[in-house]
Amino acid sequence: MAGTLKPDDLGPFRRTLQGLRARLKGDLSQMTDEALRLSAASGFSNLSNVPLHMADVGTENYDQEFTLGLIENEQGTLDLIEEALGRxxxxxxxxxxxxxxxxxxxxxxxxxxxxxCINCARLAENGG
Ligand SMILES: [Zn+2]
Structure with missing residues (x-):
């Protein structure tokens, strides 16, 4: 079939996927550390370092949720990369x-x- 990948064509894609996987794994451990640090900081700051405004607390929680959301997304991408390498x-x-x-x-x-493929991706996006 025209446009089908030949075994020789896989090399660059394999390298891209492996590079992405390595980068995401590095990012993941870094972001997990960051999320844990934020979590610990918000738990222990109450006694000695009470926020002056409730807005400060809100911002900190928002940042943490944002970071945890990113981890979720990156984990999902990592799963897709592993699947692609398996295929x-x-x-x-x-x-x-x-x-x-x-x-x-x-x-x-x-x-x-x-x-x-692009057709199935579009169908999936449209809820079908
Ligand atoms: Zn398809």
Whole structure:
């Protein structure tokens, strides 16, 4: 099929995925540390360092939730990357998990861990 990835074409995608995985794993441990530090700080600051305004407390909680949200997103991306590398091992990388059609190369270059072809991705976004 035209546009299908050949084994020789996988190298750059594999390297991109492995690089992304390494970066996300580094980010994840860094952000987890940061979230724990914030959590500890808000727990122990009550005695010696009472915030002057309630707004300060709100901001701190917001920052923490924001960081935890990022961790969730990055963990999800990390899962997708692991899946994509697994599909590479099985020889199904670049194929839509929904319809089995080839995922267009520009889409893979933009999102190397994409699971769906553009048509199925659009259908999923529309709730179907
Ligand atoms: Zn599809």
């Amino acid at each position: 590479m091992e099985r020889g199904t990388y670049g194929l839509c998990i929904e319809c089995g059609g080839a995922i267009a190369r520009p889409r893979l270059q933009a999102i190397p861990y994409a699971r769906h």
